[in-house]
Amino acid sequence: EDKVVQSPLSLVVHEGDTVTLNCSYEVTNFRSLLWYKQEKKAPTFLFMLTSSGIEKKSGRLSSILDKKELFSILNITATQTGDSAIYLCAVERYRSNTGNQFYFGTGTSLTVIP
Amino acid sequence: SAVISQKPSRDICQRGTSLTIQCQVDSQVTMMFWYRQQPGQSLTLIATANQGSEATYESGFVIDKFPISRPNLTFSTLTVSNMSPEDSSIYLCSVEVSVEQFFGPGTRLTVL
Numbered sequence: 225e226d227k228v229v230q231s232p233l234s235l236v237v238h239e240g241d242t243v244t245l246n247c248s249y250e251v252t253n254f255r256s257l258l259w260y261k262q263e264k265k266a267p268t269f270l271f272m273l274t275s276s277g278i279e280k281k282s283g284r285l286s287s288i289l290d291k292k293e294l295f296s297i298l299n300i301t302a303t304q305t306g307d308s309a310i311y312l313c314a315v316e317r318y319r320s321n322t323g324n325q326f327y328f329g330t331g332t333s334l335t336v337i338p
Numbered sequence: 339s340a341v342i343s344q345k346p347s348r349d350i351c352q353r354g355t356s357l358t359i360q361c362q363v364d365s366q367v368t369m370m371f372w373y374r375q376q377p378g379q380s381l382t383l384i385a386t387a388n389q390g391s392e393a394t395y396e397s398g399f400v401i402d403k404f405p406i407s408r409p410n411l412t413f414s415t416l417t418v419s420n421m422s423p424e425d426s427s428i429y430l431c432s433v434e435v436s437v438e439q440f441f442g443p444g445t446r447l448t449v450l
Contacts, residue, residue: 265444328380
């Protein structure tokens, strides 16, 4: 059964801390892994990863994929209160006839306190 | 990129009634996706809507309960039929453009 598992489920840190969020997956016909930030309703796109070992970086956020061990991590350095959100990991699975499918993890709820 | 709007943004409905949610995209897209996010849970794909063909439903979702229309390349509707409190959820429309997936603002549905 295809699945995406994120850990930890929730995290509370102080401003300035560095956090690492984990995402492991078991998905057939893997195409890509995506990270999203969800603050209110709609998730916003952070990264898409398709190749192992290549770090994607955007400001204080970075992410890397390990396709051999089937996991990805999302790092946030020097956290700020504005980083408080649910971080979702999704894995895109290729399907030939009905369109690719995205499997979402349950998310990691990050709270950054001043 | 893609800008997606949804109507209504929220609604409170009585059990047994139906609600149609609209999704409008500012560009033409081949596939549109409908997701549900129940309280405290992650997003679950309901169905994929292709213009000009029947929607493809994921396991656990059926057309009678969630009929979908896709009349053109910028618009889709999802109807939640014969609602029960278990249908209380956020419903999100999504499209894939290049390699990114964009989400609408969601419709928060509460069924009493």
